[in-house]
Amino acid sequence: NAGVMQNPRHLVRRRGQEARLRCSPMKGHSHVYWYRQLPEEGLKFMVYLQKENIIDESGMPKERFSAEFPKEGPSILRIQQVVRGDSAAYFCASSQTGESSYEQYFGPGTRLTVT
Amino acid sequence: SQQGEEDPQALSIQEGENATMNCSYKTSINNLQWYRQNSGRGLVHLILIRSNEREKHSGRLRVTLDTSKKSSSLLITASRAADTASYFCATDGESGGSNYKLTFGKGTLLTVNP
Numbered sequence: 491n492a493g494v495m496q497n498p499r500h501l502v503r504r505r506g507q508e509a510r511l512r513c514s515p516m517k518g519h520s521h522v523y524w525y526r527q528l529p530e531e532g533l534k535f536m537v538y539l540q541k542e543n544i545i546d547e548s549g550m551p552k553e554r555f556s557a558e559f560p561k562e563g564p565s566i567l568r569i570q571q572v573v574r575g576d577s578a579a580y581f582c583a584s585s586q587t588g589e590s591s592y593e594q595y596f597g598p599g600t601r602l603t604v605t
Numbered sequence: 606s607q608q609g610e611e612d613p614q615a616l617s618i619q620e621g622e623n624a625t626m627n628c629s630y631k632t633s634i635n636n637l638q639w640y641r642q643n644s645g646r647g648l649v650h651l652i653l654i655r656s657n658e659r660e661k662h663s664g665r666l667r668v669t670l671d672t673s674k675k676s677s678s679l680l681i682t683a684s685r686a687a688d689t690a691s692y693f694c695a696t697d698g699e700s701g702g703s704n705y706k707l708t709f710g711k712g713t714l715l716t717v718n719p
Contacts, residue, residue: 496647523705532693532709533648546706581647585705593638594707598647 492517494584494597495564502603509569509576511600515584522565523594524557527579539565572604610710611694617716624681626713628694629674635697635704637670639679642691642712651679651692684717691715 495514503509515522521540525533536549539559550557554572559565569576579601583594611628618624628637636655640648654661654670654677661668667680681688691714695707 494647521705523707525707525709530711532711533695533707535706535708538705549706583648593650593653594705595650596640596648601645 494582494595496580496582496597496600498600499598500601500603502605503572504605505573506571509572509602509604511567511569511580511582511602512564513567513582513584513597514564515582516595519584519586519595521585521587522559523583523585524565524567525581525583525596527581527599529578533581536567569602572602574604577602577604611692611713613713614711615714615716617718618684620684620686620717620719622684622717624684624688624715624717626679626692626715628677628679628710630677630694630696630708631675632696634672637668637677638695638697638707639666639668639677640693640695640709642693644690648693681715684715686717686719689715689717 494516497512523538524536526536527533537557538546541559542561554570556568579599581596581599583596585594634656636653638653639651641651642648652663652668654668665682670677691712693709693712695709697704697707
């Protein structure tokens with residue numbers, strides 16, 4: 491049973507370019523969460539999605555960031571016009587339900603570097 | 606202090622010794638989870654303890670939860686060099702709020718010397 495898959499593992503973008511990060515949840519999981527980890531920091535919640543629905547995007551920056559989880563295919567976190575401050579590790583997690591009693595399983599992360 | 610704050614920030618021990626890490630939080634929770642992160646890697650789920658539980662074991666791991674003090678501890682017994690990693694606690698269920706949104710602390714960096 492494959493775990494949460496994320497790609498790419500490493501992404502380098504120049505300032506002003508777009509970054510697309512992909513996440514495939516564990517088999518049987520329909521709830522996806524995105525977190526961001528800045529250097530020397532813990533993870534910070536960004537957004538919670540179910541298939542075709544954004545449930546909670548309270549942790550997303552108001553501009554340039556968007557997320558989707560289409561009916562088919564992986565969840566995508568999109569960052570437009572990246573800036574140096576977007577450099578971080580972005581982790582995706584999935585769970586069986588949205589209840590906290592079910593563990594969230596994390597992917598290996600995408601490390602974004604903005605030059 | 607922020608929700609889910611671990612201490613110490615760094616801990617260095619010898620192989621075979623026990624390691625204890627603590628986590629404090631501010632608001633009521635439903636559950637508390639501990640994760641491990643090896644350098645440059647993703648998070649590995651270690652253990653979940655519910656707010657009505659006081660202690661939980663998993664292999665060499667022992668987690669306690671004291672909701673009156675809003676604190677938890679993670680004990681790793683008979684540590685191994687492979688236990689070297691950062692350890693994070695994550696809380697959920699901020700009072701009246703969602704219970705899926707995990708709040709992480711900055712972690713404890715554990716180094717186990719061979």
